[in-house]
Amino acid sequence: MAIVSVLTLSGCTPDEECRKENIIRMKAMLYTQSFNEAKQTYTAVEHTPDSLSVWGVGNDSLLYDKARTNYVYLPLDKNAESSSFVLHYWYSPDENTHIDAQDTLTVLYVNQNTYISLECGCFVYQTLQDFRFTRQALDSIEVLNQQVNTFDEGHIRLYY
Amino acid sequence: MKDISVCIISLALLLATAGVSAQTAVQADSLLQDSVRFPLQDSVLVVPEMQDTLHTAGTLPVDTANTPEEQPAEKIKIYEGTALKVDLFNPLYALFGSGGEIQAYEALVHVNLQNKYFPTIEAGYAHVSHTAKNEAAFNGGGVFSRIGADFNLMKKNKESGNYFLGGLRFGMAQQKFSITGIHITDGYWNTSQTISYPDRTKFDCWAEVVGGAHVKVYKGFNMGWSVRFKFLITRKEEVLHTWYIPGFGYKANTTFGFNYYIGYTF
Numbered sequence: 049m050a051i052v053s054v055l056t057l058s059g060c061t062p063d064e065e066c067r068k069e070n071i072i073r074m075k076a077m078l079y080t081q082s083f084n085e086a087k088q089t090y091t092a093v094e095h096t097p098d099s100l101s102v103w104g105v106g107n108d109s110l111l112y113d114k115a116r117t118n119y120v121y122l123p124l125d126k127n128a129e130s131s132s133f134v135l136h137y138w139y140s141p142d143e144n145t146h147i148d149a150q151d152t153l154t155v156l157y158v159n160q161n162t163y164i165s166l167e168c169g170c171f172v173y174q175t176l177q178d179f180r181f182t183r184q185a186l187d188s189i190e191v192l193n194q195q196v197n198t199f200d201e202g203h204i205r206l207y208y
Numbered sequence: 209m210k211d212i213s214v215c216i217i218s219l220a221l222l223l224a225t226a227g228v229s230a231q232t233a234v235q236a237d238s239l240l241q242d243s244v245r246f247p248l249q250d251s252v253l254v255v256p257e258m259q260d261t262l263h264t265a266g267t268l269p270v271d272t273a274n275t276p277e278e279q280p281a282e283k284i285k286i287y288e289g290t291a292l293k294v295d296l297f298n299p300l301y302a303l304f305g306s307g308g309e310i311q312a313y314e315a316l317v318h319v320n321l322q323n324k325y326f327p328t329i330e331a332g333y334a335h336v337s338h339t340a341k342n343e344a345a346f347n348g349g350g351v352f353s354r355i356g357a358d359f360n361l362m363k364k365n366k367e368s369g370n371y372f373l374g375g376l377r378f379g380m381a382q383q384k385f386s387i388t389g390i391h392i393t394d395g396y397w398n399t400s401q402t403i404s405y406p407d408r409t410k411f412d413c414w415a416e417v418v419g420g421a422h423v424k425v426y427k428g429f430n431m432g433w434s435v436r437f438k439f440l441i442t443r444k445e446e447v448l449h450t451w452y453i454p455g456f457g458y459k460a461n462t463t464f465g466f467n468y469y470i471g472y473t474f
Contacts, residue, residue: 054346058353066342070242096230101391104396105397107396107397109396111396123396124399125394125397125399125400126321126392126393126394126397126399127392127394127400127401128397128398128399161392161403163387163390163448163449164404165343165449165451166344166346166387166451167340167341167342168339169342169344169390169391169392170390170392170403172392186332193465
């Protein structure tokens, strides 16, 4: 019995499945600047458009389809050093104003291929380098964290 | 280089510990042998004039011609032989268990000291060619060796040539390997590339606790088995880590091993 157990243990091959978390994506959070007249300062306030659609440039597949959200996850191409996204939003800053705008955001980054295991292969982490964007509704970008990895945390703030 | 330094330090610590243990064991053994060889040497005092009286009284006869003082001390034979053993389990496992992915061969030499201590050197070679489900492939091969000692755990019939053994090993392996066919695929952007890491070298070391048996079959021929529990010392994850370590097994912090030997004692 003992020998059979040992033979079984000797023959144990490593797990063939990759069980490591491998979702790596940049999180962009939407904000507006609100002016506090009493303090004479601007403060960042979360911004939720009435509707938001997002897709990659040159890609027919929608990442978000008329979603009501104040953040988006943007997957950066693992096999390129830049990725561009279209953000199309509809929102009403006041009762009489209705905005239907579209911005293109290009992210420049450096890929780091990190070998995990034979089963998992390589995870590709990214370091954010630069941003280019149109300014139809988008005003500015603040970088919170340059390292894009498996941690689910905000990387940039998009200000409107 | 870091791995080699870690291994050297571990080996030094192991040898230091083993040295102290062996010294203690030898001292204890020496005391035990003295008391067994001459159990009555100091406790029985025979006066020649009293011999007749002792015989009459039915006490044990005393051989005056062979008093303990004149009896030559029994010589303890230290060297009892050297055994060469070849492992059959791993080659058979390569054929029937691993689907030919792993080929491992090993042999050992142990010296029998007083049928009690068995300093041991083991050496071998292993080659691995494994392709994972995702088509990534690990190809590696290298030599390994283990040094250590076994101790006969049987208290009776030590001279029978059959032993239950328990012991320790320190293992080292150096291998060359390559990892190929790693696909990096981006599902959203529909892009992919394949990368490889060719011609890498890795040194690993580990410690083992070994238990087993050695059975005399016919004349000098013997057979036996051993079960091993192995602890990897070079655990630190590197940029690339190996899938298999010759002499250790699949890469893990701890693992089991098994050997089935046939051999000859000279």
